[in-house]
Amino acid sequence: MGAAHVADPAVEAVDLVKSYPAGRNKPRITALRGLSFAAAKGTVFGLLGPNGAGKSTTVKILSTLSAADSGSARVAGIEAATRPEQVRRVIGFVSQKSGADPMGTATENLLLAGRLHGMSRRDAVARARELLDRFGLADAANRLVQTYSGGMARKLDVALGLMHRPQVLFLDEPTTGLDPHARSEMWAEIARMAGDEQMTVLLTTHYLEEADHLADRLAIVDQGRVVVAGTPEELKSGLRGDAVHIELAQADDRAPAVLRTVPELRDITMDGSTVRGRTDDGARALPPVLAALEEAGMAVTSATLARPSLDDVYLRHTGHSLDADADPKALEVTK
Amino acid sequence: MTTAHQHFTGARPLTVLTHAALLTGRLLRALWRMPTFLVIGLVQPVIWLLLFGQLFRSVVGLPGFTHAAGGFLRFLTPGVVMMTALFASAWAGTTYQEDIDRGVMDRMLTSPASRGAMAIATMAYQAIQTLIQSLIIVAIALAAGARFPGGVAGVGVTLLAAVLLTLIFSALSDAVALLTRQQATLIAISQFTTLPLMFLSSAVMDLGLAPGWVGVVAEYNPVEWAVVAAREAMGAHTDWNTVRLHLGLLAAAALVMGWLSTRAFRAYRQQA
Numbered sequence: 001m002g003a004a005h006v007a008d009p010a011v012e013a014v015d016l017v018k019s020y021p022a023g024r025n026k027p028r029i030t031a032l033r034g035l036s037f038a039a040a041k042g043t044v045f046g047l048l049g050p051n052g053a054g055k056s057t058t059v060k061i062l063s064t065l066s067a068a069d070s071g072s073a074r075v076a077g078i079e080a081a082t083r084p085e086q087v088r089r090v091i092g093f094v095s096q097k098s099g100a101d102p103m104g105t106a107t108e109n110l111l112l113a114g115r116l117h118g119m120s121r122r123d124a125v126a127r128a129r130e131l132l133d134r135f136g137l138a139d140a141a142n143r144l145v146q147t148y149s150g151g152m153a154r155k156l157d158v159a160l161g162l163m164h165r166p167q168v169l170f171l172d173e174p175t176t177g178l179d180p181h182a183r184s185e186m187w188a189e190i191a192r193m194a195g196d197e198q199m200t201v202l203l204t205t206h207y208l209e210e211a212d213h214l215a216d217r218l219a220i221v222d223q224g225r226v227v228v229a230g231t232p233e234e235l236k237s238g239l240r241g242d243a244v245h246i247e248l249a250q251a252d253d254r255a256p257a258v259l260r261t262v263p264e265l266r267d268i269t270m271d272g273s274t275v276r277g278r279t280d281d282g283a284r285a286l287p288p289v290l291a292a293l294e295e296a297g298m299a300v301t302s303a304t305l306a307r308p309s310l311d312d313v314y315l316r317h318t319g320h321s322l323d324a325d326a327d328p329k330a331l332e333v334t335k
Numbered sequence: 336m337t338t339a340h341q342h343f344t345g346a347r348p349l350t351v352l353t354h355a356a357l358l359t360g361r362l363l364r365a366l367w368r369m370p371t372f373l374v375i376g377l378v379q380p381v382i383w384l385l386l387f388g389q390l391f392r393s394v395v396g397l398p399g400f401t402h403a404a405g406g407f408l409r410f411l412t413p414g415v416v417m418m419t420a421l422f423a424s425a426w427a428g429t430t431y432q433e434d435i436d437r438g439v440m441d442r443m444l445t446s447p448a449s450r451g452a453m454a455i456a457t458m459a460y461q462a463i464q465t466l467i468q469s470l471i472i473v474a475i476a477l478a479a480g481a482r483f484p485g486g487v488a489g490v491g492v493t494l495l496a497a498v499l500l501t502l503i504f505s506a507l508s509d510a511v512a513l514l515t516r517q518q519a520t521l522i523a524i525s526q527f528t529t530l531p532l533m534f535l536s537s538a539v540m541d542l543g544l545a546p547g548w549v550g551v552v553a554e555y556n557p558v559e560w561a562v563v564a565a566r567e568a569m570g571a572h573t574d575w576n577t578v579r580l581h582l583g584l585l586a587a588a589a590l591v592m593g594w595l596s597t598r599a600f601r602a603y604r605q606q607a
Contacts, residue, residue: 020606063445067604085447093445097438103365115357116448118350144368160442170445 008077009038010168010200011045011062016071018057018224031057033224034071039217044194044201046215048208048310054224055204056096059172062202063093076167089117092161092169096176099157102146106137106156109145110163117164124163131159135189151182155189162193171203175210187213208310222318235313242282243306244289246275249299258296262288271321276312351452358448358456362430363463373464380419380472384411385479387539399543404571408481413493413565414538416472417558420465420497420504421533425525427461427505428512435516450600454509454593461505462498469497484571492568492578496561499585503557506592510599516606532558537566560584 006012016035019028032054039045047055060066062073064084073080075087093099100109107128114124132138135155145153154174161169174190175183191214194201205211211218212232219229228235244265248255251273259268264285265277279285282305293300315321366373388408395403395410402410434440443453473483473490483489511524533539535552536559542550553559564581567573 065441065444065604088445088447091445093442095438095441097436097441099438099442101361101365101434101439102437103368104361108361108364112357112361113442113446116354116443116446118447 006038006040008041009074010041010043010076011037011039011202012072012074013037013058013062014072014074016058016061016073017069018054018061018066019069031224032061032068032071035221035225036071037219037226037229039200039202041200042198043216044190044203044214046211046218047202047204047221048206048211048215048218048314049204049221050206053221055206055221056172058221059170059202059204062087063091063170064088065093090167092164092166094157094161094169094171094174096173098153100145100153100160103144105142105144106132106148106159107141109156109160113160113163119164127163127165131162134193135159149182151178151185154178154182154186158186158189158193162197165197166199168200168202169197171201173204173206175205175207183210190214208314212310220314220317227317228313232310236308236310238313241278241280241308243308243312244277244279244282244285245302245304245306246277246289246293246300247302248273248275248293249301252298254296255293255298258292258298259289262292265289267316269315276315278308278312350447351449351455354448354452355455355459358443358452359459359463362456362460366460366464373467376419376423376464377468377471379422380415380468381475383418383539384408384415384472384476387411388479394540394544397544400541401543402541402566402570405482405484408476408479409483409570410541410566411539412473412476412481412483413562413569414536415476416469416493416497416565417500417536417561418533418538419468419472420501420561421529421558422525423464423468424461424501424504425508425529426521427457428508428510428521429518430457430460431509431512432516432518432521435512444600444604450597453600454506454597457509458502458505458593461501465497465501466494469494483569485569485573489565489569489573492582493565496564496582496585499582499589500557500561502589503585503592506589506596510592510596513596513599513603516603532556535559536562538562557585557588560588 014036016032018032019030022029035054035058037045037047047058049055057066061068062075062080064080064087067081076090078086078090080087104112110128110131111121111124114127115121119127132141135158137152137155137159140148140152145156148156158171158174161171171190175186178186187210190201190203203211203214215232217229217231218235219226220235221227230238255275256268256270259265259275259277262285264279264281267278269276286303286305290300290303311321388411392407394400395407431440434443473493485492508521508525512521515521535549536556537553538558542553560581564578564585567577
């Protein structure tokens with residue numbers, strides 16, 4: 001739903017359904033319930049959602065690692081279910097787990113990846129050198145990967161995916177587990193290579209910032225479906241007006257009811273001592289909001305107005321916040 | 336015009352072999368850097384050969400021991416070679432297991448490397464380890480005083496039988512690793528299969544001295560096939576028909592198991 005028509009998409013999922021056996025005498029876990037999206041050539045497309053939303057499953061189906069129960073997955077126009085060998089030639093795959101052989105050096109890992117894709121030794125050596133330089137790994141090129149830091153290993157993973165100049169690169173949670181410094185470095189690399197390499201990137205992430213920063217377009221995935229898709233700007237401006245965040249001194253269940261009496265405010269939700277709402281004009285709505293709360297005897301520690309964030313978009317379309325990530329309802333299906 | 340995907344149109348035999356060679360090279364480099372398991376794998380057989388060989392050397396004098404010529408050490412050496420090959424190859428699946436855990440497996444499976452090449456590589460890697468270990472065991476047996484009238488041809492047959500046995504059990508171990516994805520299951524299965532298979536063969540004891548049913552079961556045991564082929568070839572007055580028959584059985588079993596382990600990738604994909 002909400003997926004704009006894309007002519008000649010580089011990656012396309014149509015009504016993907018996938019369930020897994022959960023064990024004996026247990027109902028199957030449904031990971032995907034009709035997931036659809038299309039990513040245009042040469043763009044970075046983000047799949048945003050919490051763990052268990054179905055992002056990894058989608059990537060596994062598109063990259064031929066897994067088969068869907070029904071629906072269609074096409075990469076560069078090739079059907080993944082029926083012509084997996086051809087899909088494998090045009091994709092790079094960077095999984096959540098590393099993917100590099102720790103008992104080999106970075107150079108050995110890269111050469112192997114290139115040669116498996118049919119590159120000559122000479123081409124592979126040149127390309128490996130180029131990638132090692134670009135990712136700042138040249139000095140560590142001949143060290144065993146098991147001695148690498150998390151950030152270095154992750155860069156090598158991405159380099160491995162790029163080795164054969166794929167048409168489509170899958171990046172499954174590329175910065176999970178990285179410290180903030182390594183993460184921002186990785187973002188810079190991804191943004192740069194997406195521009196340089198003329199390829200399509202399918203990025204999955206549960207970091208809003210990451211999706212906002214890197215994706216040209218994104219689809220919000222929740223419980224096995226795409227709930228909304230568009231550019232980050234479109235999604236945010238789809239929520240009219242400003243977000244109002246009120247922090248109460250003490251959590252109080254009456255707060256939403258009190259705020260509903262303020263006509264300027266809508267979409268009121270409460271999460272602990274935080275109350276959120278939306279308004280067309282923040283400057284006009286704030287005084288009556290504060291007045292109403294004060295009249296009801298609730299002390300306010302802070303009140304902020306903000307342009308809508310992706311988290312607001314997320315909250316609006318899924319009914320829960322992505323930042324409150326430890327959602328117990330989220331199915332744990334990624335392994 | 337050099338983008339990779341334009342180069343080939345299918346898993347041609349040459350491509351499969353090139354990929355298998357590249358993947359075997361990767362495993363051998365790791366072995367070269369850390370030969371720990373190769374060495375550890377030799378400790379047990381050396382103890383068997385030297386301790387067991389001494390302790391039980393008078394069993395060849397028992398009535399009914401049909402392979403008494405040349406002493407117990409000559410009898411025992413082919414058995415210890417096969418035991419070592421069996422124990423090492425039952426663990427072969429740990430390579431897949433580690434690759435699965437580290438995401439290497441998924442990266443390979445999304446590359447053009449064929450499943451056949453991946454299966455061949457792990458089996459070839461195990462076979463090379465078996466060759467090295469078998470040669471060391473034979474050398475130790477020679478140093479300890481064993482003599483093999485079968486000479487170089489006899490040792491050649493022993494190596495071939497050990498390699499075929501390795502292919503059978505490493506393919507089985509790989510399939511188990513792909514199907515269960517759990518180290519614990521792999522350990523349990525190798526523990527439960529290797530010891531019975533060894534003792535339901537003539538690896539360490541002449542079956543003429545064992546209950547009749549053991550001999551019947553042993554006829555269907557690949558370990559026994561390998562031991563018989565090797566012992567026959569290493570001894571004097573080799574019956575080459577026996578050797579050929581047992582090598583043929585081993586080769587057939589290796590082909591079947593190799594094919595099954597490639598099929599296990601399909602199950603792995605179903606579960607992914």
